Amino acid sequence: MGLEEDFLLADADDEKTIEFIKNYLPQELKEKFSDDELYYFLDLIDEYYSESGILDAQPDADGYVDIDLEEVVAYIVKEAKKDEMGEYDPEEVLFVVQGEMEYGNSLGQVD
Template structure:
């Protein structure tokens, strides 16, 4: 059984891989708009949205998928960033981060 330090280290490594994956999916101009801290913040808020919006409680369709409105996720991230005084993000820019995050998650599931 792994101890808490091992689990935290594994989570941190997974988050770092995810941020690098996302940055590799974005255009140069877009990737330069955000710091690594911004990416980690956005990942945290994306997870918050999934857990608090009820989207994870939806019944999957016949193919086993749940419909997630990425625009709503991006808007949520932008709203929370403003509320938390983390900065003001453009929802159109954040949309591409949310989309890349979804791609990362789908890739991780299929591995």
């Protein structure tokens, strides 16, 4: 598979993830975040996973890797402020992170 095809598949998966997250969000947050913000959050979630060592962590006896969603949220809020994307309420961003995690669960990627 070529690099261009990889990018197209990643874009399609991101679109599906964003749609899932938008459906996952509580009603009062559905209009709160733009698609661009959600894509930005997804990028930061991926960045957090790759920089934190989570992807290299060994699963426990049941096959699970413990991911502290509050740490992921704190990373997003900190980076968004640093990148001058805005200041976000951690409680609201937590729903986005949970939605991304649930999407992975629905694909069987994460338990």
